[in-house]
Amino acid sequence: LCYTPMFHARLFCENQRYRDDMFGGRDGCWEGDRPLIVQFCANDPDWFVKAALMVQHRCDCVDLNLGCPQNIAKKGNYGSFLMDDWERVHALVSAASKALSVPVTCKIRVFDDEDKTLRYAKMVQDAGASIVAVHGRTRNNKGPGATPADLRLVNKVRRHLSVPVISNGNVTRWEDVGRAMRESGCASVMSAEWLRRNPALFNGGVRVDAFQMAFEYLDLAGAYPCAIGFVKSHLFKLLSTVEGGFNQQPDLRTAMAESSTVDAMKQLVTELHARWKSKDGSPTYPPATYADLLPKEAP
Helix, strand or coil, X not given: CEEEEEEEHHHHHHCXXXXXXXXXXXXXXXXXXXXXXXXXXXXXXXXXXXXXXHHHHHCCEEEEEECCCCHHHHHHCCHHHHCCCHHHHHHHHHHHHHHCCCCEEEEEECCCCHHHHHHHHHHHHHHCCCEEEEECCCCCCCCCCCCCCCHHHHHHHHHHXXXXXXXXXXXXXXXXXXXXXXXXXXCCEECCXXXXXXCCCCCCCCCCCHHHHHHHHHHHHHHCCCCHHHHHHHHHHHHCCCCCCHHHCHHXXXXXXXXXXXXXXXXXXXXXXXXXHHHCCCCCCCXXXXXXXXXXXXX
16 A cells, blocks of 8 residues: 655645646556555645545545644644644544545644543544554654654554554564554554665565666656656665665766756666676665664765
């Protein structure tokens, strides 16, 4: 089960270029695209419903992101910064659940206050959410210094609700999946940033060479065009923190930042791979823990 990136509901409605870049006319229709959840950020029920109606025929659920903790979400008053406005959250979820032909889901974060967390999750459910994904960190628990997600609290939320709960947090490698399921009691877990570092995270523990995945991704990006910024962002995330990656080749990193076509990116990844093979030649695997993200010195 996959989620799209988070789309801004108002921009999605108002800006055709934005809409085409984020979720083009064939997205959701290609073989292998489903099951798919399209996720939006929104703070106005009308914009959220309007945007959701545009995509409901090309997805299996529509998600309201109530968990984004980034500064841009604070500036725009969406994501986790709606946690303090329960009336608005209820209105958003309720309006969409009544208007759409597909289920509405939500991703939330927890409060420091456990009882408040349970009441908030119950409110989201009662407003009409069919699935609630719970990130076991507070809004301020983010970034490089973030402490582990509280999966014990996620378990409490799961037992408090009657709809399915997805556990989010503490999954950086395959071995974490079973541990997270046991601790949270949930039947499913979610990973976001770490899947970008390692798209094979849910591959049953089989390690896959990062360059192999990069070339496969570039082939897919050529066959199924999308906004070039997405391609560049994914390649940087996949190949910056591995041995032989962009962080160790500043000239190629700069060239990648300036590239504007899939073909140009493929040439740069090919050169990056050739340099690694000339130095070592062994497979280079994505990071599996936060310790693996520590900067590596250039050769």
